[in-house]
Amino acid sequence: MSFSTPEALWLLLLAPAAAALYAYASRKRAEALAAFLGSAAPAAVSRETARRRVMGAALVVGAVACLAVALAGPRFGRTLRETAQESLDLVVALDVSESMWAEDVAPSRLDRAKLEIQRIVEQRPGARVGLVVFAGEAFLQCPLTTDRSAFRLFLDAAEPELVPLQGTDLGAALRVAGVALEEAADVERPRAVLIVSDGEAHEGSAEAEADALRDGGATVLAIGVGTDEGGPIPLKRRGRLVGYKTARGGDQVTTRYEGAALREVAGRGGVYRLDRRGSIADEVARQLDALDQAVVGGERYEAYAERFQWPLGLALLLLLAERALWLVPEARRRALADA
Template identity: 30%
Template sequence: MDKDLTPWYSFDWFTPSTLRSFTWENKIFLYLLIAIPVLFILRWLLRNKFNQKLPIAVTQKDFHVSPINLIRLLPEVLLMFVLAFVLMGLARPQKTNEKVEQWTEGIDIMIALDISQSMMIEDFTPNRLEAAKEVARNFINGRVQDRIGLVVFAGDAFSMSPLTTDYELLRSYLNEITFELIETKGTAIGSAMAVVTNRMGESETKSKVCILLSDGENTSGNIDPITAAELASAYGIKIYTIVVGKEGMVPYGKDFFGRPQMIENTIDETTMRKMADIGGGQFFRAADNKALEQVFSRIDKYEKAEIKETRFKDTSDYYVIYLHWAVAFFLLWLLLKSTFITNVLQD
């Protein structure tokens, strides 16, 4: 019910639905409503006991009771309503509308994914690249309002997706990633970081993060990974580096008889660790699918957008409505007290 549209004299103010919609600031006065009839009963008993009485003799045939005599009780009833309305006003009926506004300042996240031939090694299921794509997909699914971009690299690097909140588009790009996207062989980690910095350099977002995932050492490109990390750090980009895979003999394809072929795999962990230190992030090592999932899960917890909340409370008081009723009934009570209704019918 709208306070501004419903007049005070409307009986709608006394419907159960309206009364239940209020919050009562001083509920103690509502409990006192029970005392009103008790008070008037005591008042009637005291008056009946102490009022002066004039004994008269009336024959049985002259003695009769008329329902119209009950009118003499009307002033008492009106006075009870006056007290009830005053108590309802003192209880302070209110309605509060609470509005909550939430907003988040998203994070810019660039995922740099190694797609070199060594990512075909099968110490992950089904291989390193597919495992990395799967955890990256799950990572994207867990983000809200963050802009995410995608850089792929092998012997060269290029931006596959700019920073975007179109997560469906990002997932479709992940599905399209194959080893054939870049013909140049090798692993250009420094070039990948340069592309990331180029994409994020103009971003005005406070939090900028790069997740660099690779399984090898820098063997290609004309930019040193450490120099590239220092440049990224100068632009305020936090760097998380993830090395996937095991060192030593690892399965790579199958021979003529269908048996796994073993090859030697080396990892430049020192460079990747130093890049993370320069970028103010962390270095991680993942040797299998489960470990890789845990790494992305930890990064997901570290890099959360700040949620800001503002609450507005709009409180409206309705006690005036019931005080209007109290005044109206009080004036009516005074009017009846000044007429013959009270004076005559009590005799």
């Protein structure tokens, strides 16, 4: 038998402290009764009441001791465990073109996309994840890593200002994602690329790049962000709204979701629509679960079983028993009073 937090056993000292506190309180109660009732004080407290007080104190002291043992985390008995490391390599290609600032999906296409990406990544704690940002060109923002804090930092920093050349080059994004996968190649790890975009692709050979990725063993998925109705494109400088994008004639530009380019690279079954309806993170996660994931570095080992539930349960039972000591006589007293 061992304890996961043996220093918590010092809390067992609270049990005798609770007993001493009870004895002190009982003495003070007796002194107060004697001062108030004089020689009639012993008759004012029935033997049954005194017995219940002693039993109640014993139950509370026992509960305190059990809670201290539970906090110490007792472990005994052996159980067989197995460690497994998820083997997926996932590169997320995030569209940071100006149209992703549109607010037809609240709070904006870009902010909503970041939230969904974070949800998907959090569901894959053992995967290596990387980030590509793209507009008219593409850059590797975060190489494949298991460091979720680093990935989150790079994801939060992804803004249109990072890519000077505006536009939407899906082909460039897929090409950079493929390079990121090859640089960290591991034949035992399945690979996937997740494109997150509003689909307004104007440049590049996206379909050919997607075919090349699939030929290399990678799965290509896509999240399409935006609505069919669309919305205006806010123009921001250092995070502040300075106006809305207009055409050469001065008319306000409306950006709408266009799924054709995404369907070309991911196929009809590989595009997930992110609009006003709600999160699609679970759907994407299920698709990633379907990929063949090998166990890397898995091993079996024996460990002590955690048994803190036993003293914790006993402590709760003792406290319930202490309450019952007073609830039952009280119910009887009320019944007699009503009669």
